[in-house]
Amino acid sequence: SPDIWDFxxxxxxxxxxxxxxxxxxxxxxxxxxxxxxxxxxxxxxDTICFIPYETTTDITSLLSHWKTPEVEEYKKIFSEEKIPLGNQFEVIKFPNNDKNDLCLKEDLTDLIKVDNYFVFLTRSGYLITFSKHIEKNNGSPVTYRGFNYKIPNREFNWFGHPMLANKKIIDDMNKKCDFPADGSYYNSYFYSECDLNELGSYFGEISETLFDKKKVIYQKGEYQYNLTKKQHKEFDLEIFLNIEKNNKLIDKLSIFKEKILESAAFSQYYYIDKNFKNVWLLNYVGSDETQSIEKWRHYKIDNSGYFKLLESISCKNRNRQGVVKCHNN
Structure with a gap:
């Protein structure tokens, strides 16, 4: 299994x-x-470069790795950063003189392992430190793997995605999806850990299977459940779940939204259980900086055909520490 180190x-x-x-x-x-x-x-x-790493790496002394004048400078700066630089440390060597090496292009020059830290040296003389022992509220993406709803290449249907019935996905997605929604993290090791990507791909089928006016998805006795859509603008679509009795509208609920602006994209996804007793909604926002959940809701459909809100959870914007705080309404 992978070993993960945080900035x-x-x-x-x-x-x-x-x-x-x-x-x-x-x-x-x-x-x-x-x-x-x-x-x-x-x-x-992650998303930048990689370096070959052997378990039997070189153990190097200060004087053999740096010239005499540099030793005191490095000892001083490591001391200022409270990183214990002993007389010996582990060195992970970069490929020599490879002009195409992506790490070298990023101005990274050396990688050393000291105690519980990995430390990059840079051409500008700064140290970039990664630690194994950081306790963060947003956790580590690799610790998570999905629930039983994980089915590869799940085919789209108008009942939506069952993932939304589990409110645990709120914290999981806010932890695992803290990267830009512009596709720049597509090659990230953690990209597949973000279930918003699965939802985006799944509900992307809506644009391929849109109906004209009304789509009946369930009929039980005198009650009919159908979908209608409203195209507000070119990149602003909304779909409603309508409950009718004897061709008369009883209640309706907006279940799907997709609004794309220059600064961000706003989406609402849904799941309707097969017995038409419950509806779950998930709202999220994605920008060129990050993705996060805005709201999760659970509605009950009563015996008279009305939507009743049972539970609602709202989330604030991601703070500077990368944490999204949520609360019950």
């Missing part, structure tokens, strides 16, 4: 003694959501 920090100072807040800030922005994955003989800097 910890960028050193406050550079070994060159030249402070550059803009350079340090750019490194923080670049790596704050990145994780290191150790798997199958490689260190993967």
């Amino acid at each position: 910890y920090k960028v050193s406050k100072n550079s070994i060159f003694g030249r402070e550059s807040d803009s350079k340090r800030q750019s490194l923080i922005e670049r790596y704050s959501k990145i994780k290191l994955i150790l798997i199958d003989g490689e260190v993967i800097v």
Whole structure:
């Protein structure tokens, strides 16, 4: 199984003694959501590059890795960062003089393992540290794997996706889907861990199977359950679940929405149980920065054909620590 290391920090100072807040800030922005994955003989800097990693790596002394003047500089900066740099440490070597190496193109020059830390050295002289012992509220994506609803290539049907019936998905998705919705993380090791991708693919079939005016999906005695749609604008679609009795509308509920703006995309997905007793809704927003759940709701359909809200959970925007806080309404 993979070994996951979280981004910890960028050193406050550079070994060159030249402070550059803009350079340090750019490194923080670049790596704050990145994780290191150790798997199958490689260190993967997620979405950025990878380095061959053997379990029998070189154990190096300070003086053999750095020249004499540099040793004191590195000892000083490691001390400032409270990372215990002993006389010996483990070195993960980069490919030599490979101009096409993606890690070198990112200005990463060395990777060393010290105690419970992986530390990248950079051309700008800053240290980028990853830690094994960070307790974060948003957890580690690799610890999660889905519920029993996981069926590969599930075919679309108008009842929606059963994943939504389990409210545990709210926390899971907020933890696992903290990456841009613009597709830039498509090659990420963690991309498949985000179930919003499965929902997006599943409900993407709606655009391929749209009906003209009304689609009847269930009939029981004098009660009919049908879907109607409303196209507000070119990229703004809404679908309603209607309950009719003897061709007269009793109640209706907006169950699907898709609104795409330049800054973000807003979606609402749904699931209707096969007995037409319950409806679950999930609202989420995706931008070029992150994805997160906005709201989850559970409705009961009573014996008279009316929708009754049983439970509603709302979530705030993701904070600076990457955490989404949710609460019952």
